[in-house]
Amino acid sequence: MDIGEVARQSGLPASTIRYYESKGLIHSVGRHGLRRQFSAGVINQLALISLGCRVGFSLDEMSLMFTADGTQINRQLLADKAAELDEKVKELTMMRDGLQHAAMCRAASHFECPKFLRIVSMSARKNFRTINKLKK
Amino acid sequence: MDIGEVARQSGLPASTIRYYESKGLIHSVGRHGLRRQFSAGVINQLALISLGCRVGFSLDEMSLMFTADGTQINRQLLADKAAELDEKVKELTMMRDGLQHAAMCRAASHFECPKFLRIVSMSARKNFRTINKLKK
DNA sequence: AGTTGACTTAAAGTCGACTTTAACTTGCAT
DNA sequence: ATGCAAGTTAAAGTCGACTTTAAGTCAACT
Known part of the structure; x- marks a missing residue:
């Protein structure tokens, strides 16, 4: 799905979605021409990020918490x-x-x-x- | 007491205290020469403002909530x-x-x-x- | 083939909450 | 009387989280 559809489903402006991608909080699965394509899973990720914002986490904080960085989930960080x-x-x-x-x-x-x-x-x-x- | 003492007792930098005064969140009781003089009560006010910041209120929001504006306490606002x-x-x-x-x-x-x-x-x-x- | 509407980028702008800077003033201890 | 630590101001700077702008690209429909 392209960014407009993500915007509709998440309730966030496309500019915000692009911004989050530029910060590495979410990723597109590829391009259709120039246009970013996102998987359906991004809707949940955006909901999590939005909730995180509302509870006072910074975007940098969340990129540490929520990125499956290949290695392991940082369970200690999450518990903290x-x-x-x-x-x-x-x-x-x-x-x-x-x-x-x-x-x-x-x-x-x-x-x-x-x-x-x-x-x-x-x-x-x-x-x-x-x-x-x-x-x- | 002057601003340095307020800073010590509140744990806030003097610049922040001046900033809050400029926004009308707190008031000095007068001047000693150039220097602002504060009453002891300001320490509690600053504690309240700091707590307010931590729970996510904006300074503008708090100036509506916590100013005894001569008229009445806005009980509805506080309840909201x-x-x-x-x-x-x-x-x-x-x-x-x-x-x-x-x-x-x-x-x-x-x-x-x-x-x-x-x-x-x-x-x-x-x-x-x-x-x-x-x-x- | 041409138009359109949804997308693209980089760069600049905004907003809230402060902080920093630079130049100046002053009460108080020596 | 002098020196200085602690204060003063206005203006500019910073930071995070976005938004806006301007100019360009392109898939798809007619």
């Missing part, structure tokens, strides 16, 4: 990423609870509500990851 | 954002489960595993939000 998501779920949940509470709470400002403050300060200290300060 | 996060938690959880499974599963490729495929296709159809196609 799963653990990262698990952490993130906790943050999302904290924020969700905070917002839900703030939407009900009668305090004049969120910052006057002890419950909201507790949530906020629980989430603090994440900006201090000194370990990752290895700039290049 | 809480609901959005709730949706996102479901997606994160799906992806986490998929990755966890992929890390164990013995299928040669993720896309040959029916369980993984089911997860991926459950997450599809999010790229079709035709309603939001109001460009501009």
Whole structure:
């Protein structure tokens, strides 16, 4: 199928599909004249990539995670990423609870509500990851 | 306190703090000479903003959510954002489960595993939000 | 044979969220 | 009084993830 059909089935613009191919996240199976031809499997791959984007993975990250690079699936990497998501779920949940509470709470400002403050300060200290300060 | 102290306590670079002020997300209480002075409360605000960034809110979004704009707290907006996060938690959880499974599963490729495929296709159809196609 | 509509490319542009740079100012310790 | 560390500004730069543009190609239909 050519790129227009992939676009229709995936809901993504053709430009995005070309961009992902240029980054090596997906591959075409060949050309029909100039036109890229894709296999049906690419639809699932694109769905996975889109979900990955929404959960906050970068394209580079995903090309490491999802490329069958001939060798083996990097099971450790996948497990690590799963653990990262698990952490993130906790943050999302904290924020969700905070917002839900703030939407009900009668305090004049969120910052006057002890419950909201507790949530906020629980989430603090994440900006201090000194370990990752290895700039290049 | 001046910006260096805020930077120390929040873990954010001074440039980021200035940037947030320029966007109206936080406010200084005045100047000591040229230097901005901040109240202690800004530390909590910055923690909230940082958490907001991590859960995927944009700065513009947060300036709507977290500004006491004289009038009232927009409870509906906050409840809506809480609901959005709730949706996102479901997606994160799906992806986490998929990755966890992929890390164990013995299928040669993720896309040959029916369980993984089911997860991926459950997450599809999010790229079709035709309603939001109001460009501009 | 000619037209058309769907594709092609490379290069430039956009957007959000910052960071970096360069030149300048100033409160405070010596 | 002087020096300097810590701050200031405006403007430009960066990065990731795309989109847009402009000029060209081509398979297929009439």
